Amino acid sequence: MSSLSWVRGFNATVGRLAPELVASKMHRAFLTPRDLPPRDWELPLLASAERITLRFGLSALRWGQGPAVLLMHGWEGRPTQFAHLIQVLVRAGYGVVALDAPAHGRSPGHEANVVLFARALLEAASELPPLKAVIGHSMGGASALLATQLGLRTEALVTISAPARIIGALRRFAHFVGLPKQARAQFVHMVESSAGMPAAQLDAARYQLDFPGLVVHAADDQMVPSTEAQSIHAAWSGSRLLHLPSGGHSKLLADPQLAEAVLELLGSADLSAAASRRAVTGVGHRPALAS
Known part of the structure; x- marks a missing residue:
């Protein structure tokens, strides 16, 4: 029996008898990332980077x-x-800063x-x-959308393989690990308590997205359904939807069509015009959620 099968069996059985115990274990697992090393093809770029540390220790x-x-x-x-x-961005004349997220990397x-x-x-x-732009992959894309509601200012934003609704991601994880109904509800509540924000608020349909953007997703993404991109695009009138036929959840990051679309967004005359309108009118990037 695989370890995943064992976890699912344990959760399905014990979760009916002690839902809080099982929910607590899965809550810790959900919030604790593994430290996965870079692949060989990433090493040359890593060697050419400048490592910086921000004010509160973020690397x-x-x-x-x-x-x-x-x-x-x-x-x-x-x-x-x-x-x-x-x-591609560096060759085009941009300065790129890529974060190690909290509890990731350094x-x-x-x-x-x-x-x-x-x-x-x-x-x-x-x-x-x-x-000039913020670009986020998967949870990074969801967090970038959320950050604009908390005060982040950027001329444009790109989401790649991102979920539209965090509650959907929580439910998919709960189903994946075999949590029964009562344990699933407690698991969601525990994650909400850790995040300090109701999952229902973490939904692109509730956000004020009044800046240019690009929403990218692959049809064969097995981790985040491609329908999530359609939901983000529907809630974001200034976005373009790039729907790739393949690329899975992460391989699409190397797709030339993605890089081309990002450069097109950053070089668009509409981008500068939109930024100027926001500066004049004072519209845009107002916090829509309680921080």
Whole structure:
């Protein structure tokens, strides 16, 4: 029997008798990322990076000079997973900063969640020049959307393989590990308590997204359904949807179509015009959620 089968069997049985115990174990597992080493193809880019430490200990890698582009990887991810995109951005004249999320890489912490990811983006942005763009993969994309509701200012934003609703991600995890109904409800409540925000609020449909953007997803993503991208795009009138036929959850990060679409967004005349309108009218990036 595989370890996953054993976990599912244990949760299904014990979760009916002691739902709080099982929910607590899965809550810890859900918030505690594994430390996964970089792949060989990431190492050259890692060697060429400048390691920087931000004010509160958050670690990041930096490449190039020029308008600032801030990157946030996904759960159990790494900055160098963006290797192809980083190289394209640097060649195009952008300065790229890619974060180690809380409890990932060299950044401090043992547990993380989407709210902590979002606050890390806010911390980084406070120490960087005005941001040309923020790009997030998976949970990094969800946290970037959330960060704009908490005060993050950026001219444009790109989400890649990101969930539209955090409650959906919680339910998928609970189903994946075999939590019965009562334990599932307690698990969601525990995650909400750790994040300090109701999961129902963490939903792109509730956000004010009044800046240009790009929503990217692959049809064969087995971790986050591609319908999530359609939901984000529907809630975000200024976004373009790039639906790739393949690339899974992470391989699409190296897709040339993604890099081309990002450069098109950053170079768009509409981007500068939108930024100017926000500066004149004072509209945009107002916190829509309680922090």
